[in-house]
Amino acid sequence: xxxxxxxxxxxxxxxxxxxxxxxVHQGEIVSVVGAxxxxxxxxxxxISRLVRPASGTTTFLGExxxxxxxxxxxxxxxxxxxxxxxIFPEMTVMENLLMGSYLKSTRKDRKGNLERVFTLFPRxxxxxxxxxxxMSGGEQQMLAIAxxxxxxxxxxxxxxxxxxxxxxxxxxxxxxxxxxNRQGVTILxxxxxxxxxxxxxxxxxxxxxxxxxxxxGGQELLGNEHVKKAFLGM
Ligand SMILES: Nc1ncnc2c1ncn2[C@@H]1O[C@H](COP(=O)(O)OP(=O)(O)OP(=O)(O)O)[C@@H](O)[C@H]1O
Ligand SMILES: [Mg+2]
Numbered sequence: 001x002x003x004x005x006x007x008x009x010x011x012x013x014x015x016x017x018x019x020x021x022x023x024v025h026q027g028e029i030v031s032v033v034g035a036x037x038x039x040x041x042x043x044x045x046x047i048s049r050l051v052r053p054a055s056g057t058t059t060f061l062g063e064x065x066x067x068x069x070x071x072x073x074x075x076x077x078x079x080x081x082x083x084x085x086x087i088f089p090e091m092t093v094m095e096n097l098l099m100g101s102y103l104k105s106t107r108k109d110r111k112g113n114l115e116r117v118f119t120l121f122p123r124x125x126x127x128x129x130x131x132x133x134x135m136s137g138g139e140q141q142m143l144a145i146a147x148x149x150x151x152x153x154x155x156x157x158x159x160x161x162x163x164x165x166x167x168x169x170x171x172x173x174x175x176x177x178x179x180x181n182r183q184g185v186t187i188l189x190x191x192x193x194x195x196x197x198x199x200x201x202x203x204x205x206x207x208x209x210x211x212x213x214x215x216x217g218g219q220e221l222l223g224n225e226h227v228k229k230a231f232l233g234m
Contacts, residue, residue: 001026001186002047002078002155007056009039009046016042017210020056024155029177029187031197031218033231034207040190041083043207044157047188048080049073060155075105077154081161083190085144089133093124096132096143100150109152116183117146120176138169145176155186162193174200194231198222 002024009017016039024030032040045051047058049070058065060076068076087096097117101110118125121142127135132143141161148156158177162170174196181187191197198204201218206227214221221227228234 001061002188003057003059004043004047005057005059007043007046007058008054009042009051010054011042015210017046017053020207020210020212022205022212024186024188025202026186027181027184028202029181029189029200029218031189031191031201031204032207033191033194033197033204035230036192037209038207039210040207041159044080044159044188044190047073047078047157050080071103074151075103077152078157079148079151079153079155080157081144081148081159083159083163085137085140087132087135087140087143087147089131091132092129093132093135093143094128096147097124097150100147101152103151106150106152110150113150113152117149120149120179121146138165138172141165141169141173142176145173145180149180149185153185155188156180158187158189160190160192162191162196170196194227195222198227 004020004022007017007020020043032043034040046053049065049068060078065073088099101107101113123139124142124146145161161173165173177187178200189197198218198221204218204221205212206214
């Protein structure tokens with residue numbers, strides 16, 4: 001579905017991604033794990049075309065993304081839920097959700113998508129009229145994911161959805177990611193919660209200082225000695 005081939009990227013003089021190769025197949029949950037500053041968010045931003053790579057090719061469903069603007073990438077079905085939630089704090093839950101379907105192509109599915117996200121997140125239905133900024137951290141994360149779903153993703157890019165959440169919310173968020181996947185959405189998940197994200201991943205990549213140093217099945221990487229030492233404190 002998504003193929004990244006030898007992606008290189010720099011912020012000015014600072015090179016942060018080196019020859020990244022990464023694949024996501026239809027129907028998978030693929031996790032990218034790595035320490036702070038490893039380049040996880042930058043990889044997602046390159047896919048969404050929020051930044052432009054120095055070299056390398058990214059194709060989605062056979063189409064090279066190089067000539068596309070970020071809104072066109074969304075129209076193709078790649079939707080990113082950014083790190084730190086970035087909901088609109090002065091807008092209600094409903095208004096935030098409707099912002100997720102601002103594209104013409106997704107507007108016609110608004111009603112069905114609203115029903116779908118309210119079934120996934122009953123808490124958002126209860127809080128439809130509440131201002132986004134007054135919701136708890138976990139609720140704001142739910143809203144950010146729900147807003148992403150309003151754009152009809154084929155591939156959902158999730159950047160650290162469990163960051164800063166209580167153990168109960170972490171559990172709920174990981175269950176919801178799996179449920180969204182069962183509903184047919186392919187997932188590329190960036191996480192520092194290495195244990196949980198490898199556990200639910202079909203396949204995963206380990207990034208270290210901008211390079212892919214390990215790739216394999218989620219379960220396989222959970223058992224990997226380097227992963228255990230570096231990320232699981234074992
Ligand atoms: N806008 C920017 N300008 C300059 N350097 C940046 C910018 N954004 C990120 N960087 C640098 O690029 C490197 C990779 O950052 P990135 O945000 O991709 O890491 P990450 O793996 O997502 O980290 P974290 O887990 O902390 O979110 C870091 O060294 C960071 O300081
Ligand atoms: Mg990041």
